[in-house]
Amino acid sequence: MNNFHTDSRFLQFLVFGFLGLVLTFSIVFFVLKRIGKDPKNLLPINFANRIKIPLLLIIIALVLRIGLLNDVFEGSLMLIIGHVCTLLLIFAVTWSCIVILRSFKSGLMRKYDITADDNLNARRVFTQFTILERVVIFLLIVFAIGVALMSFDGIRAIGISFLTSAGIAGIILGFSAQKMLGTLVAGIQIAITQPIRLDDVVIVEGEWGWIEEINLTYVVVRIWDKRRMVLPTTYFIEKPFQNWTRTTSEILGTVFIYTDFGLPVDALREELTRLLKSTPLWDGNVNVLQVTNATETGMEIRALMSSKNSPTSWDLRVFIREKLITFIQQNYPDCLPKTRISVKGKDEPSL
Incomplete structure (x- = not known):
């Protein structure tokens, strides 16, 4: 019953x-x-x-x-x-x-629209939330595993006895995990101070690329030729690197041209202005052409221009360099770089 x-x-x-x-x-x-x-x-x-x-x-x-x-x-x-x-x-x-x-x-x-041209604020917020999200998830998982293990009576007893006699072992473990903890702290520090953000343009180890991933322990940089460079988060705290989009995505591009002294600089300056106005790659802000150096063989001319971001700046520099060289070839071919050799007769006095 x-x-x-x-x-x-x-x-x-x-x-x-x-x-x-x-x-x-x-x-x-x-x-x-x-x-x-x-x-x-x-x-x-x-x-x-x-x-x-x-x-x-x-x-x-x-x-x-x-x-x-x-x-x-x-x-x-x-x-x-x-x-x-x-x-x-x-x-x-x-x-x-x-x-x-x-x-x-x-x-x-x-x-926030991270795909916009002026996405500095969006990238800042996205980077902070992404890293902090991973930190919280990591802590949640560790806490859950700890609570689950402590629900077993045998493991709880072992854990209590271990905690009472683990002073020296804890010190040894702390020294062993120092590097891992430093990497985790660096990840949190990047989220707070933000020396880098997602989609930032950086130069690291001599390579130019974009920040593709920011994880707790490592950062992935997408190189311009589609390679990936994986660096520990401590790299961006301990070592110097270039960040081209730290405060704004706008960037100045430079083009150097080497010519003979006979080239009229004003004519080249007018051509630079005409070329910049003819292309949408230029943002309309900076347009400068100057002679930055002179040697015994010729002049060094620098063209300085601005664009909305680094990929556009690269395309603009290539465009201006090609067109300025073409302009000199077609209009002032005698002003291309040359080497002068003076041949004197036997009886001709030297200067």
Whole structure:
């Protein structure tokens, strides 16, 4: 009779638990989906689909916990199911926190357009949130693993005895992990001080490229020829490097031309102005042509021009260099660089 009563309670728990599970999940999922459709909310449209699996796991864990409180399961199963329920709840809550964090970040990032030409503020915010998001996720996972391990009685006892006698071992471990901790701290420091941001144009190790990824322990630089350079985050804290877009994406480009002294500089200056006005690569701000050096063989002429960003500056410099050389070839061919040799007769006095 007692077994029949237990089986009846277990059967009732299965039926009502399943109905409650389906009903609760359906209501919460419907509410989240309606909230996601409102464009004024920070939650993205697909937030409900992202969180539906961890939400389902949380509800399952809660239903099992209700069954444990009502003594639905037999004594041999109560400990196993109770432990599984605890682990399932820890895993689902951690997963839900990560989904909520990423969804919150996506909602904030909708206000910023990182693809715009003037995207300095967007890149600043995107870099901060990306690195801080990874730090929080890392801490959440470590905390969840620690809580899950401490739920085992054997491991808890080992952990307590280890903590009471781990003074020297902790010091040794601290020295061993010093480099890893320094790298993690450097990643957090980059997020706060921002010496680099995503999509910044930098020169590192003699290579020119863009910041493609900023992780907790390493940074990926996309080189101009599509190679990838992977550097530790400590590199950007400890070593000097060039950041061409630290405060603005605008940049000055230079072109050096070497000619004979006979070239009229004003004519070349007028040609530079005409060329800059003829191309959309120039932003209309800086237009300078100067003789920056003179040697025994000729003049060094520098053309200085501005553009909206570094890739455009490269194209503009190439365009101006080619056109100025063509202009000199077609109009002043005698003013191209030359070497002078003076041949004197035997009886001709030397100067």
